[in-house]
Amino acid sequence: MPILSLPFARGLLAAAALIALAPAVLAQGKPSRASIDETYRQDRAACLDSASQHERSACLREAGAARAEALRGRPLTGASPEELTRNALQRCQRLPPENKMLCERMARGEGTASGSVAAGGLIKELEIQVPAPAPMAAPPPMMAPPSPAAPTPMEPPPLPK
Incomplete structure (x- = not known):
C-alpha cells in the first residue's frame, strides 16, 4: 500500500477543511457574499500551500466549485x-x-x-444462514447381476460323408 506523500496529504487536508467548513457556513442561514468570498480566500490559500501542481489544481477546482454552489444558495452538506x-x-x-x-x-x-x-x-x-439441503435417500441396493447361463456345448460340425 503506497504511503501518502506530504504534498498529497496537504492537499487532502485542504479539501477536508473545505468540506468541514461548508456546513458551519450554511448552518448560519444563507451566507453573505462577503462570507462566501472570505471562505473561498481561505480555501484558496490552503490549496496554494500544496507543493504538487496536480493536487493544487484539483484543490483550487474544488474551492471554486464550492464557492459557486454557495453563491447559488445550494447546500454543500450532501444528501440526507x-x-x-x-x-x-x-x-x-x-x-x-x-x-x-x-x-x-x-x-x-x-x-x-x-x-x-x-x-x-x-x-x-451480510451473513445469512442457509439451511442445508435435505439428505438424499440412499440409492437402492445394487442387485447382483444375473449369473451367466451355463454355456451350451457347441456341437461339432457334421462330418463329411
Missing part, C-alpha cells in the same frame, strides 16, 4: 441519510431477484462494514 438509502434501494432494483432482497437488506443497514475509503475500499458483508 433518507435520500442516500432511497438511492441505494433504487440501485438494488436492477439486480436479479435472488440478489435483490439481500441488496435491499444491506441498503437498510443490515450487515457489517470494514475498511475505509482511505485504505482502498469499504467491504460490506
